[in-house]
Amino acid sequence: MKKLYLVILFSLAAQLQLGNPAAAGADTENLPGIFDGSARKFVMQSLVLSYEVPVPLRPEVIHSPGARRKFLYQILADQEKRKEKKFYTPNEIAAMIREDYGNTPSEEDKKQIEKALAVLQNTKFGADMCKAVAYRCDIESLEKAGIRLRVKEIVYGSNQSASGAVPPPIYYAGRTFIGLGKNDVSSAASPKRLALTILHEMSHVEDLRKNKRGTMAKAMYASDEKALMNEIAGYDEISRKYPGFSDSFCGFLVEVWAWKNESGPYPKHQFFTLPLGPGGMPMAVSSGDLLKNYMPGLSFWNSMQRLVYALWHGAYGDPKVDDELVKAIRRAAWEKSASYKGWRQNPAETAPTVAAPAPTPTPPAPKPPKPPTPHDTDDGGSGSSGGSGSGGGFNPGTYDPHFGDGI
Numbered sequence: 001m002k003k004l005y006l007v008i009l010f011s012l013a014a015q016l017q018l019g020n021p022a023a024a025g026a027d028t029e030n031l032p033g034i035f036d037g038s039a040r041k042f043v044m045q046s047l048v049l050s051y052e053v054p055v056p057l058r059p060e061v062i063h064s065p066g067a068r069r070k071f072l073y074q075i076l077a078d079q080e081k082r083k084e085k086k087f088y089t090p091n092e093i094a095a096m097i098r099e100d101y102g103n104t105p106s107e108e109d110k111k112q113i114e115k116a117l118a119v120l121q122n123t124k125f126g127a128d129m130c131k132a133v134a135y136r137c138d139i140e141s142l143e144k145a146g147i148r149l150r151v152k153e154i155v156y157g158s159n160q161s162a163s164g165a166v167p168p169p170i171y172y173a174g175r176t177f178i179g180l181g182k183n184d185v186s187s188a189a190s191p192k193r194l195a196l197t198i199l200h201e202m203s204h205v206e207d208l209r210k211n212k213r214g215t216m217a218k219a220m221y222a223s224d225e226k227a228l229m230n231e232i233a234g235y236d237e238i239s240r241k242y243p244g245f246s247d248s249f250c251g252f253l254v255e256v257w258a259w260k261n262e263s264g265p266y267p268k269h270q271f272f273t274l275p276l277g278p279g280g281m282p283m284a285v286s287s288g289d290l291l292k293n294y295m296p297g298l299s300f301w302n303s304m305q306r307l308v309y310a311l312w313h314g315a316y317g318d319p320k321v322d323d324e325l326v327k328a329i330r331r332a333a334w335e336k337s338a339s340y341k342g343w344r345q346n347p348a349e350t351a352p353t354v355a356a357p358a359p360t361p362t363p364p365a366p367k368p369p370k371p372p373t374p375h376d377t378d379d380g381g382s383g384s385s386g387g388s389g390s391g392g393g394f395n396p397g398t399y400d401p402h403f404g405d406g407i
Contacts, residue, residue: 072096073170077217093172100167101179102152109151112185114139116194123241124343125234126199133205146175147205153182168220169201171208178205192238192245199234203227207332211325222326225308226333232257233340240347248272252287257300261341267291276310301337 069075072093078084088096105113120126121137130137134145142149152166166179178201184194207223208216216223235250249272258264270287276294277283285294294310297303 069096071167072100072172073167073215074217076170076172077215080215081218090173097150097170097172097177100152100170101150101177102166102182103150105149105151105180105185108187109182109185110139112187112189112191112194113149113180113198115191116198117142119192119195119238119242120199120234123234123237125230125237125340126195128339129199129202129206129230129234133202133209148175148177150177150179151182151185152179168216168223169204169208170215176205176208178202190245192242193247195238196231196234196247196250200227200231203230207329210332211328216325219323219325219329221308221312222329222333224312225305226329226336228253228304228308229333229336229340233336233343236340237343237347253304256291256295256303257340257344260298260300260303262344274311280311301334 070078075088075096117130117137117139120130126137130141133142134147135141139149154165166181169176169178171177178198180194180197180201183189184197203226204216204220204223207219207226211219232250232253235247236254239245239247239251248270252267252270252272255264255267259266267287271284272287272290273282273284274290275282276285290307291303295303295307297306
């Protein structure tokens with residue numbers, strides 16, 4: 001079985017010299033990452049390592065003594081694509097979910113998660129996203145909506161490599177599982193950083209819910225474009241509401257938006273380590289190199305698409321994006337950029353008051369219309385709204401009481 005490589009992004013201090021990661025210092029920002037939303041703080045190197053899971057495998061899927069499996073969301077997607085019979089038992093599925101996403105949060109974990117959710121509820125973009133996938137931003141509402149938060153202990157080796165990481169959310173047996181890194185929910189971590197991580201992941205959940213197309217594996221490329229757009233908007237709002245909170249990479253992307261779309265100043269010079277090398281290996285790159293070689297679009301929207309493409313191409317090969325589901329997700333991302341554009345013109349807009357309604361699921365959202373081709377010089381300022389953007393209702397799916405409650 002082909003090895004799966006998961007890339008986790010992080011930013012280095014602005015004074016970092018190329019080729020000298022040790023110069024970064026100990027105060028680097030914790031970046032949630034393009035792919036899984038659970039990246040951790042590092043001072044040395046990023047991480048890329050195949051993920052080995054000790055769960056029961058039937059003999060027909062064991063190809064060698066050192067066989068490694070794909071993440072569960074990819075296994076289910078492959079089976080769906082080939083229209084195969086599901087050959088895993090519920091216990092095996094439960095074991096893989098625990099391995100991929102971790103365990104139920106402890107009481108201390110929940111305290112930190114509630115702090116992060118309170119940050120989101122106090123912002124427009126956070127409250128909109130919670131309303132799109134649940135009732136409001138708190139653990140109880142997420143539980144009622146069928147969203148199960150899990151916490152995973154991610155172990156890092158002496159060479160800064162990880163023995164495991166958290167994959168994108170998965171929908172199974174009437175529930176949607178989101179994995180968070182254990183260190184991200186520690187008392188020493190920033191609730192505002194965790195809020196951005198959860199916002200990123202909930203954007204993926206929205207795609208899972210609204211498009212109703214299985215595990216979203218083939219559309220994760222577009223879903224990451226949308227999740228990053230939500231994350232940027234959320235970061236801009238949170239950093240203004242909470243002075244002192246900052247993230248170098250998200251801040252850089254906000255500067256790129258202002259420069260490309262609003263004739264703002266050229267983004268300040270910084271260095272980052274991103275998985276832009278061969279096979280998705282980490283590579284030190286300056287902000288100038290990013291703008292010249294990876295984000296050359298005339299608008300932020302086009303530039304962001306090119307950056308995500310470069311990140312995905314390096315790690316996973318050429319993404320296949322000619323699909324109706326991909327187009328629908330991109331339409332939602334386009335609408336989010338339009339909402340962000342309007343908010344930046346009036347950033348004093350307060351978060352809406354969201355009353356918790358009775359826990360009765362609303363009907364599934366209608367299938368979004370076919371999106372227009374985005375204009376390279378405009379970031380969503382024109383065109384109609386609607387489609388599968390944030391702020392709509394949700395369908396938590398069918399709960400299976402026979403599926404193990406212990407996962």
